[in-house]
Amino acid sequence: MRVVVQRVLSAEVSSAAHGSANIGNGMMILLGIEHDDSVGDIDWLLGKLIRLRIFDDEAGIMNLSVMDIAGSMLVVSQFTLHASTRKGNRPSYIKAANPDKAIPLYEAFVERLKSESGLKVECGWFGANMQISLINDGPVTIIIDTKNRE
Numbered sequence: 001m002r003v004v005v006q007r008v009l010s011a012e013v014s015s016a017a018h019g020s021a022n023i024g025n026g027m028m029i030l031l032g033i034e035h036d037d038s039v040g041d042i043d044w045l046l047g048k049l050i051r052l053r054i055f056d057d058e059a060g061i062m063n064l065s066v067m068d069i070a071g072s073m074l075v076v077s078q079f080t081l082h083a084s085t086r087k088g089n090r091p092s093y094i095k096a097a098n099p100d101k102a103i104p105l106y107e108a109f110v111e112r113l114k115s116e117s118g119l120k121v122e123c124g125w126f127g128a129n130m131q132i133s134l135i136n137d138g139p140v141t142i143i144i145d146t147k148n149r150e
Contacts, residue, residue, distance in 0.1 A: 001041045001109075002081045002147075004030040007054050007140035011074045013124040013132050021122035026071030027054075028134050031109060032081030033102040034095050034147070041146040042109050049073075050117050054140050062140070067117060075113065076124035076132060077106050099127060 006028040014020035029049065055064040055071070066073060079102070083091035097105070103126050114121045124130050 001034065001037050001045050001105075002032040002143070002145045003045065003049070004078075004081065005049065005052065005054070005142045005144065006134065007137045008074075009135040009137045011132065011134035013074060013076055013122075013130050015125055015128045015130045018125045018128055021074065021124070023072035023074045023120060023122055025069065025137075026119075027052075027066050027073045028132075028136075029073055029075045030078040030081060031075055031106065032078050033097045033105050034082055035097045035101060037097060037101075037105055037146065039105075039108065042105065042112060044149065045144065045146055046109070046112055046116055048144060049113070052142065054142065066119065070119065072120035072122070073113065073117070074122045074124075075110050076130065077102070077126045102126070 008028045010024050011028040012020055012022035050067050051065050053065050054062050055069045057063040079093055079096040082095040083093055085091050106126055110123050
């Protein structure tokens with residue numbers, strides 16, 4: 001699993017077919033799922049995300065987690081995070097999981113994020129054409145990959 005996490009003051013995802021979802025202060029999480037990802041990847045990634053210290057403390061130092069600030073999270077599936085541009089100019093998405101594998105993992109990720117954090121968690125719609133707007137705070141943008149656990 002690969003995520004791009006942005007510290008945001010606000011974020012909204014909308015779709016003509018599904019409506020919209022939005023959050024205030026917190027994290028915008030773009031989630032890409034690979035064909036060999038598993039529940040073990042969810043376990044590790046959830047722990048990392050809810051403890052990631054990217055919010056400022058009273059001294060202005062990034063020392064607080066989304067849990068510490070009682071923030072919110074917006075999760076949007078994004079298979080293009082696994083694009084390969086090795087050959088030619090048209091990206092290949094061969095590493096991205098097929099929907100039959102990705103949808104259950106995406107849904108499990110969102111449900112566990114809700115239950116383990118106890119925070120407001122909104123999400124986009126798997127496979128839908130969506131528009132995202134956000135105010136990135138900092139800017140702070142972090143990439144985390146469960147295949148490269150730094």
